[in-house]
């Protein structure tokens with residue numbers, strides 16, 4: 041058991057990658073606090089974890105609200121005592137049908153124009169149609185959320201004096217900046233830069249900080265994508281398919297485990313080869 045005796049706080053643990061990370065941590069012996077803005081989904085995942093490990097529990101935590109984050113960490117202290125691992129995973133993409141339609145039509149039209157030999161005459165319009173509120177929400181949940189939780193975790197890990205691990209969920213979009221999601225790319229790029237800055241500062245506490253930077257993984261997050269977009273992504277991915285949640289949770293277990301004891305400030309990117317540079 042790679043994580044026996046460790047207490048973990050996972051954000052966005054009620055679905056997709058976060059849920060699978062909670063299950064994988066539990067299977068490796070960690071006590072897992074499943075947190076999510078949706079308490080019911082967190083409770084379901086915590087019940088699954090409780091079947092295989094001691095001390096699984098759930099909390100409601102809206103990572104975009106620093107008061108909610110502070111309250112969740114205070115509850116965590118009561119329930120779990122020591123904090124060993126934080127996973128900043130919670131995230132969103134836009135689901136507003138009008139905006140999704142703009143993304144899909146722009147991408148499909150540009151692909152058709154490229155396949156016909158160009159030129160590309162369709163404009164994407166995903167920046168020009170983005171409102172202040174949409175941009176704020178994307179940054180608040182991903183980048184501010186990562187900051188709020190990291191601040192709470194680092195205070196505890198510093199005072200405990202026993203080191204710790206922080207794993208931030210980046211994305212290939214943070215470095216490859218694929219078309220159609222400019223605010224998501226900005227948020228993930230910010231998370232990856234924040235990861236390196238935190239790793240440098242937290243090293244003296246013995247806290248190792250890394251990011252995961254997945255390619256396209258089959259989770260409910262991708263529900264707004266149509267079948268054509270999924271096929272296009274699979275075609276562009278050298279391994280020929282979308283990733284599975286277990287392929288990301290395995291990487292999270294590695295980064296949380298003693299095997300990663302000399303790894304900090306890094307990005308681990310399970311992405312099927314769709315993006316091959318940092």
Ligand SMILES: NC(=O)c1ccc[n+]([C@@H]2O[C@H](COP(=O)([O-])OP(=O)(O)OC[C@H]3O[C@@H](n4cnc5c(N)ncnc54)[C@H](O)[C@@H]3O)[C@@H](O)[C@H]2O)c1
Nearest residue numbers: 052054055056057077102103129130131211256257259261
């Ligand atoms: N699925 C992919 O292809 C992919 C690729 C790269 C990175 N990611 C990142 O992985 C993370 C998890 O994504 P997923 O695919 O599992 O998505 P998902 O939609 O399955 O799960 C996201 C979870 O985050 C929760 N959440 C949303 N807003 C929240 C908030 N304000 N506070 C707390 N929780 C909140 C949701 O309730 C949900 O349970 C995200 O950060 C996402 O950007 C996903």
